[in-house]
Amino acid sequence: MDCNCVSDLLLTPPVPTLWTPGIAFPDWAYKPESSPGSRQIQLWHFILELLQKEEYQGVIAWQGDYGEFVIKDPDEVARLWGIRKCKPHMNYDKLSRALRYYYNKRILHKTKGKRFTYKFNFSKVVLVNYPLLDMANSPFLLAQNHFNGGAATPDCSPVTPEALQSLFPRLPESGRGPSLFERSAGAPGPDGDKLRLDTFPFLGSGAPCYSKPPSLLGPYPRNPSFDYPWGFNPYLPGAFSLNNCPKLPPGSLYSSHFYPNPLHSSLSQLPHPFSSLLPPGDTTGAERGQTGGTNGQPPRLCIPPYPGSVPLGRTELGNGGTGVGDRERGETNTGVTGGGLGLGLGLGLGLGGLSVGSGGGGRQSPSERRKGVKQDPESDSELEITDLSDCSSENENEPDFSLGKEPGLGGRSHLLEAKSRALGGVLPPLSSLPPPVSPHPLKSLVPLTPPPSSLPPSLSPSPSMVDRHRETEKLKLAHS
DNA sequence: ACCGGAAGGA
DNA sequence: TCCTTCCGGT
Numbered sequence: 001m002d003c004n005c006v007s008d009l010l011l012t013p014p015v016p017t018l019w020t021p022g023i024a025f026p027d028w029a030y031k032p033e034s035s036p037g038s039r040q041i042q043l044w045h046f047i048l049e050l051l052q053k054e055e056y057q058g059v060i061a062w063q064g065d066y067g068e069f070v071i072k073d074p075d076e077v078a079r080l081w082g083i084r085k086c087k088p089h090m091n092y093d094k095l096s097r098a099l100r101y102y103y104n105k106r107i108l109h110k111t112k113g114k115r116f117t118y119k120f121n122f123s124k125v126v127l128v129n130y131p132l133l134d135m136a137n138s139p140f141l142l143a144q145n146h147f148n149g150g151a152a153t154p155d156c157s158p159v160t161p162e163a164l165q166s167l168f169p170r171l172p173e174s175g176r177g178p179s180l181f182e183r184s185a186g187a188p189g190p191d192g193d194k195l196r197l198d199t200f201p202f203l204g205s206g207a208p209c210y211s212k213p214p215s216l217l218g219p220y221p222r223n224p225s226f227d228y229p230w231g232f233n234p235y236l237p238g239a240f241s242l243n244n245c246p247k248l249p250p251g252s253l254y255s256s257h258f259y260p261n262p263l264h265s266s267l268s269q270l271p272h273p274f275s276s277l278l279p280p281g282d283t284t285g286a287e288r289g290q291t292g293g294t295n296g297q298p299p300r301l302c303i304p305p306y307p308g309s310v311p312l313g314r315t316e317l318g319n320g321g322t323g324v325g326d327r328e329r330g331e332t333n334t335g336v337t338g339g340g341l342g343l344g345l346g347l348g349l350g351l352g353g354l355s356v357g358s359g360g361g362g363r364q365s366p367s368e369r370r371k372g373v374k375q376d377p378e379s380d381s382e383l384e385i386t387d388l389s390d391c392s393s394e395n396e397n398e399p400d401f402s403l404g405k406e407p408g409l410g411g412r413s414h415l416l417e418a419k420s421r422a423l424g425g426v427l428p429p430l431s432s433l434p435p436p437v438s439p440h441p442l443k444s445l446v447p448l449t450p451p452p453s454s455l456p457p458s459l460s461p462s463p464s465m466v467d468r469h470r471e472t473e474k475l476k477l478a479h480s
Numbered sequence: 481a482c483c484g485g486a487a488g489g490a
Numbered sequence: 491t492c493c494t495t496c497c498g499g500t
Contacts, residue, residue, distance in 0.1 A: 040490090042492070087494070093481095098493055100483065115481065 043098045044107050044120070046084055050077065064111065067120035074116055 050056045051069055060077050063070040071077050074092035082090025099118060102108040111117040 040492080085493085090494080094494060094496090096482070097484085097495080101493070103484095110482080 041084060043081065043095070044102060046081055047077075048120075050080065056080075064114070064117065065119065067122060068111055069118060069120070070114065071116040071118070 047060065047069070050060045051062055059073045059080070060069060060071050062068065071092075074095070078090050078092040078095040081095055082088055087094075099108055100110075103110070106121050108118050109121055111119050
């Protein structure tokens, strides 16, 4: 048979490197060794792997918004998946069924109107693992939620690379690792498995790092009120550059080198406590402005080692449900790429002009020949926001939720304080801010790291931020 | 093409 | 639990 079951076709090399907590995955997404017989690769892992393999660019590739990818050759992807799973009769119909299965889990959602195009959804993953970045409570962000008519629920607010980078200035990175998953040395077992944040170019930095450099990566090319309804407006100071998006070198499956993360360096640049969050070596590297050791490469960012990896039993991925609005609609081509209402990251750095098979020597896949992959047939801005329904309370009752057991919000407050401090530079005048919002549904997600004793353990996040911001504003006024 | 229900397997 | 397989429907 042709079922080699090549386990290493795209397998992750279990090479532990500098541990970067990255993203804590829901347990349903990645079962640990402690669950015997359940370590089979999951489809979305496989998809991610393919997406990072340059040689599969003709088969599947990032395209469009962050997290959005297009299956250029459905049959080939299905075939590869079939090989991987020893299912010789796999086809795209079955594969797509499996992908649809992810809708409810909010791992994926369909990009409407774009054939064979799906989108990963990672916002909550980021929120959970980086409460620092939990901007859902940020009045700053909510202040701009009028874009979507206030329909956004706090914990569904996306954390975008842009947002991160607008919060923190960019710095070179120092650490990296080759593996998609890294096992936390300090958190072995079920919770030790983390997906590298830098696995996801759309989370890594402002630069999407598509294998093929997007041709229309202008940072702020479009109408913010239309493209950034989730509250984040990249038209902010301290923005990110969208340069430096080298191709993923062949053979380098999970090179974080190419999927930099802004947090790492950002933290290293921040005053205490953020700078202390970085391991000594990293901080040094970041301070030196290391490019990651590769000559000629642009500066890289990497993941901030988050103290006390967040061992979530389950992390609800932002959103993206299926539902009515997800059905394919007709063609409503706006001429501009779908602006990123994709819930997942909800950002609007449309890569719209990025053509799939064109330029960069992209070859045309069979499916393109067959049907032709529509390019930006519509703006996703309008209906791609889907299913906010369960963004609110389910985490509260999450059985696997270990975080909530952590005492107090000290750790969170700790981070929030620093975050707030960091936000000071980019926050709009306080007068423009809406009142603090109610506690985040993910409020129980606190870092495991015990809070510093110097900080009040029960600081309320939102008021804290507002206060901080108010202080910052005062200082700024005083300075001026 | 895409959807989701249903049943079943590992 | 995560698909795989099948299928009727849109």
